[in-house]
Amino acid sequence: QEQLVESGxxxxxxxxxxxxxxxxxxxxxxxxxxxxxxxxxGKGLEWVALISNDGRDKSSADSVKGRVTIxxxxxxxxxxxxxxxxxxxxxxxxxxxxxxxxxxxxxxDCWGRGTLVTVSS
Amino acid sequence: xxALTQPPSASGSPTQSVTISCTGTSGDIGYxxxxxxxxxxxxxxxxxxxxxxxxxxxxVSDRFSGSKSGNTASLTVSGLQAExxxxxxxxxxxxxxxxxxxxxxxxxxx
Numbered sequence: 001q002e003q004l005v006e007s008g009x010x011x012x013x014x015x016x017x018x019x020x021x022x023x024x025x026x027x028x029x030x031x032x033x034x035x036x037x038x039x040x041x042g043k044g045l046e047w048v049a050l051i052s053n054d055g056r057d058k059s060s061a062d063s064v065k066g067r068v069t070i071x072x073x074x075x076x077x078x079x080x081x082x083x084x085x086x087x088x089x090x091x092x093x094x095x096x097x098x099x100x101x102x103x104x105x106x107x108x109d110c111w112g113r114g115t116l117v118t119v120s121s
Numbered sequence: 122x123x124a125l126t127q128p129p130s131a132s133g134s135p136t137q138s139v140t141i142s143c144t145g146t147s148g149d150i151g152y153x154x155x156x157x158x159x160x161x162x163x164x165x166x167x168x169x170x171x172x173x174x175x176x177x178x179x180x181v182s183d184r185f186s187g188s189k190s191g192n193t194a195s196l197t198v199s200g201l202q203a204e205x206x207x208x209x210x211x212x213x214x215x216x217x218x219x220x221x222x223x224x225x226x227x228x229x230x231x
Contacts, residue, residue, distance in 0.1 A: 035220065037167075043168060044124075044225040045159070045210050050218055059218035100172055103212040106156030109178060113164040 002026040002110050004096050009115030016086055022041060022079040022096030022112055029077040030054070031103030036070060036081045038092035039114075048094070053102035064090075086119045093117075125150070125211055125223035127150045131230040133201045141226045143211030149221055151192040155214035158187055158196045161225075162207045171196060198228070206230045 008020040022034070038046040049060040049070040069082040079096050084096050093116050097108025126144040133139035143150070147163065150156055156174045159167035169178055169216075171187035184199045195214070198205055211223040 013149075038178075038220075044208075045161075045222045047212070047220040047222055048222065057218060061219070095166060097167075104218060105153070105155045107155070107172050107212055107220070108159075108167070109168060109169045109172065111168070113166055 002098075002111035004110060005015065006094060006096055006112045006115035009065065009094065009117045011118045011120055012086055013121050014087055014119055017084045018086060019116060020081045020083070020094055020096075020115060020117070022081075024077045024079070024098070027098070027110075030074040031102060033099040033102055034072060034079045034106065035097045035108055036068075036079075036101060037089075037093070037095045037097055037108070040089075040092040041090075046092075050099075050104045051079070052104055057103070057114060083117075085115075088119050091119045125213060125221050125227045127209075127223035130229065132231055133198075134231045135201050135203065137201050138197060138199045139201060140197045140227065141196050141209055141211075141228070143213075143223045144196070145192050145193055145213055145215075145221065148188065149192075149213040149215035150194050152216070155213045156187065156189060156194040157212045158185075159210045159212070160205075160214070161210065162205050167210065186195045187213070198210075201230050204229050213219060213226070216227070 071080045093114040095114045098105030098110040158171035161167045
C-alpha cells in the first residue's frame with residue numbers, strides 16, 4: 001500500500017543541524033510534490049517546506065527560511081529535510097506528506113507517522 | 122504568511138450537524154480553490170477529508186462536506202458520531218508555492 005516513513009529524529013543540542021528522511025513506497029514517487037509539516041507538542045500543524053515532483057521548485061515557510069533545505073532523490077524514493085541552527089522552537093513531530101498534484105498546491109493526501117525532533121541541551 | 126483563522130472549539134450532540142469556519146484573505150482562500158481539510162485524532166497523523174474546497178477523497182464519509190464563500194471556507198459534519206471527535210485543520214494555497222494552515226478546531230461530540 002501507499003506509505004511514507006520518516007526517520008532521523010531524536011534529541012539534539014541547540015545550534016546543531018539535523019537531516020530528516022522520508023522513504024516512500026507503493027506509488028510512483030516522481031509523480032507527486034511533497035511537503036514537510038511539523039507539529040509542536042500540544043500545538044497545531046505548521047507547513048514547513050514544499051518540493052515539486054521533479055525537484056525544480058522548492059519553497060519554505062518564513063519561520064524557517066534560510067535554515068532549511070528540502071530535497072528529494074527520485075531514484076531512491078526518498079525526501080529529505082535539512083534543518084540548521086536548531087532552536088527549542090524547532091521541537092516538533094515532523095511529518096512528510098504527498099501532495100495531490102505534481103506542483104504541490106493541493107494538500108497532503110498521504111502522510112507518514114512522523115518523526116519527533118527534540119532540541120534540548 | 123499569516124495562519125488561517127479557525128475557532129478553537131466546536132461541539133454538537135450525536136446526529137446533529139456542526140460547521141467549522143476557516144477565514145483567510147483575498148490572497149489565499151479568496152483567490153484559489155485549493156482549500157483542504159484534515160482530521161487528526163490524538164497521537165495520529167492528519168487525514169485528508171476534503172480537498173479542492175469540496176472534493177471528498179475515496180473512502181471518506183459523505184457526512185463531511187466543504188464549501189467556500191469569499192475569504193471563508195467551511196467544513197460541515199452532518200449526523201455527528203462519537204468517532205468524529207478530533208481536531209480539524211484547514212489549509213489553503215497562498216501563492217508563490219506557499220501553503221497555510223489554520224490553527225485547528227477541537228470538535229467535541231457531547
